[in-house]
Amino acid sequence: MFAKQLTVFIENRSGRLSEVLHVLKENNVNILSLSLADTTEFGLLRLIVDNAALGKEKLSENGFSSLLSDVSIIKIPHEVGSLQSLLKIIDNNGVNIEYMYGLSIESDEAYVVLKASDIVKVDEILTANGVHTITCEELANI
Amino acid sequence: MIWNETKECMSRDQMSALQSARLVKLVDYVYHNVEFYRKKMQSIDLMPADIKSIEDITKLPFTTKDDLRDNYPFGLFAVPNTEIVRIHASSGTTGKATVVGYTRYDLDIWAECVARCLSMAGVGKDDIIQIAYGYGLFTGGLGAHGGAEKIGATVVPMSTGNSKKLTTMMVDFGATAIACTPSYLLHISEVLASEGLLDRIKLKAAICGAEPWTEKMRNEIETKLNIKAYDIYGLSEIMGPGVACDCEFHKGLHVCEDHFYPEILDTTTLSPVAEGVTGELAFTTLTKEGIPLIRYRTKDLTSIDRTPCECGRTSARISRFKGRVDDMLIIRGVNVFPSQIEAALIEVEEVTPHYMMIVDRVNNLDTLEVQVEVDQKYYTDEIRAIEALTKKIAHVIQQALGINAKVKIVEPQTLVRSEGKAVHVIDKRKLY
Numbered sequence: 381m382f383a384k385q386l387t388v389f390i391e392n393r394s395g396r397l398s399e400v401l402h403v404l405k406e407n408n409v410n411i412l413s414l415s416l417a418d419t420t421e422f423g424l425l426r427l428i429v430d431n432a433a434l435g436k437e438k439l440s441e442n443g444f445s446s447l448l449s450d451v452s453i454i455k456i457p458h459e460v461g462s463l464q465s466l467l468k469i470i471d472n473n474g475v476n477i478e479y480m481y482g483l484s485i486e487s488d489e490a491y492v493v494l495k496a497s498d499i500v501k502v503d504e505i506l507t508a509n510g511v512h513t514i515t516c517e518e519l520a521n522i
Numbered sequence: 523m524i525w526n527e528t529k530e531c532m533s534r535d536q537m538s539a540l541q542s543a544r545l546v547k548l549v550d551y552v553y554h555n556v557e558f559y560r561k562k563m564q565s566i567d568l569m570p571a572d573i574k575s576i577e578d579i580t581k582l583p584f585t586t587k588d589d590l591r592d593n594y595p596f597g598l599f600a601v602p603n604t605e606i607v608r609i610h611a612s613s614g615t616t617g618k619a620t621v622v623g624y625t626r627y628d629l630d631i632w633a634e635c636v637a638r639c640l641s642m643a644g645v646g647k648d649d650i651i652q653i654a655y656g657y658g659l660f661t662g663g664l665g666a667h668g669g670a671e672k673i674g675a676t677v678v679p680m681s682t683g684n685s686k687k688l689t690t691m692m693v694d695f696g697a698t699a700i701a702c703t704p705s706y707l708l709h710i711s712e713v714l715a716s717e718g719l720l721d722r723i724k725l726k727a728a729i730c731g732a733e734p735w736t737e738k739m740r741n742e743i744e745t746k747l748n749i750k751a752y753d754i755y756g757l758s759e760i761m762g763p764g765v766a767c768d769c770e771f772h773k774g775l776h777v778c779e780d781h782f783y784p785e786i787l788d789t790t791t792l793s794p795v796a797e798g799v800t801g802e803l804a805f806t807t808l809t810k811e812g813i814p815l816i817r818y819r820t821k822d823l824t825s826i827d828r829t830p831c832e833c834g835r836t837s838a839r840i841s842r843f844k845g846r847v848d849d850m851l852i853i854r855g856v857n858v859f860p861s862q863i864e865a866a867l868i869e870v871e872e873v874t875p876h877y878m879m880i881v882d883r884v885n886n887l888d889t890l891e892v893q894v895e896v897d898q899k900y901y902t903d904e905i906r907a908i909e910a911l912t913k914k915i916a917h918v919i920q921q922a923l924g925i926n927a928k929v930k931i932v933e934p935q936t937l938v939r940s941e942g943k944a945v946h947v948i949d950k951r952k953l954y
Contacts (some may be wrong), residue, residue, distance in 0.1 A: 424904075
């Protein structure tokens with residue numbers, strides 16, 4: 381099962397990140413997790429939100445370029461070593477991870493957002509190993 | 523020191539007579555040897571016999587860079603390749619280069635003209651000169667080289683790209699002269715200063731060209747290096763460096779007008795303007811065999827002064843350049859047209875056709891940044907993909923322009939859209 385990640389390309393100039401967040405706020409799009417990858421010239425803001433399609437539409441209306449892409453959101457026990465165990469499963473199957481970021485909710489569970497070089501294969505690997513993946517909507521309802 | 527007193531100091535009447543005789547011969551030559559000119563003349567019912575003196579030059583049609591492109595590569599050559607001994611090329615306005623060919627005689631004349639320029643700068647056979655223009659298709663290196671050998675100087679063909687080697691040899695060889703772009707020389711002066719070599723050089727003169735520069739830059743070069751700096755001008759279509767150069771009085775650049783007849787044209791009507799009035803410079807190559815050009819429009823803006831100079835030369839002087847008629851830029855001595863960037867970007871499907879060039883000068887070296895927008899279809903969530911795209915675009919631009927550019931991907935809809943004549947260039951350098 382895949383979740384939709386909303387990625388926004390932003391130039392490195394002051395105030396730009398805040399403008400993106402403002403658009404999302406105005407349209408009642410809730411951010412569940414995020415990661416900001418930055419270079420000297422630009423950044424990629426990767427967001428897990430409760431309504432990615434709405435977020436993309438509203439950002440586009442406001443002149444931001446964004447993209448929806450499939451990622452895996454994986455529930456893992458909130459305990460030492462659980463992430464490493466997960467990665468071991470993926471590594472053993474020869475799939476590269478492009479990027480990853482996490483979120484932790486006040487419970488026994490934590491979540492990581494993961495994008496692999498081959499997302500379909502990763503999904504199969506996870507399912508075969510009994511690892512749960514969830515959607516943004518499910519995440520939003522926790 | 524005057525290299526060729528007969529030609530450089532002849533009376534205006536004598537010069538006019540010489541130019542008239544040479545023009546008559548040239549028109550007959552191109553009519554019979556270059557189909558392009560024959561057809562052009564026939565289309566306006568002009569016969570070689572109609573050209574009797576230099577005053578008749580205004581009856582002749584113009585030649586433009588587009589004509590060279592349309593006849594790429596050798597269509598305007600007046601001789602077969604058996605007579606051509608050298609080819610040079612410069613940037614065209616789009617993908618195709620502007621190609622020129624030289625006969626052995628043309629190379630002799632070129633060396634003669636550069637010899638006059640070097641003599642104006644006080645460079646002679648006692649001097650050791652470093653030629654730090656690029657050697658290759660660009661006319662700078664080999665052009666300056668030929669003239670420096672002709673005057674019997676000791677020539678060090680440095681070419682470009684290795685400042686450390688240049689400064690080391692400048693000190694070790696005791697170089698007394700250098701030929702390079704003015705911005706590169708300022709950069710060299712900083713390298714010398716940072717290495718503590720400034721008081722160990724024997725440099726006395728610099729012959730700078732291939733890009734526009736200001737009096738302020740001249741003063742800076744002269745003060746920093748304690749030398750005299752001279753301005754040399756040329757363009758590959760006409761010959762290369764050596765078409766004109768300024769003497770120690772710096773009252774304009776003396777044109778080798780027994781070989782290149784200069785006209786200044788009104789930018790709207792293209793009629794010749796009066797002396798002292800600024801207009802577009804055009805040249806007719808009076809003696810060229812390989813690729814003779816008639817009334818070639820240089821797109822450079824200047825004015826002309828035909829009064830004798832304090833140095834004793836009577837040759838016409840063109841003023842420091844005041845700008846360009848077109849949008850050509852000179853970046854690190856290389857001619858760059860925005861249209862080349864446009865043509866190059868069409869090859870990259872991931873980007874939109876919108877672009878902005880930002881030209882600046884940092885530590886006396888020209889920088890070029892090209893901003894592009896990525897097509898919505900190719901948006902990605904991976905940094906790696908964007909960086910790979912940036913590299914790909916930089917490579918395409920490097921191949922098209924011959925210079926390195928920094929590519930910056932910007933947000934969509936942020937670059938100016940074409941509304942009539944779009945602004946594609948921000949030049950932060952103050953060159954005119």
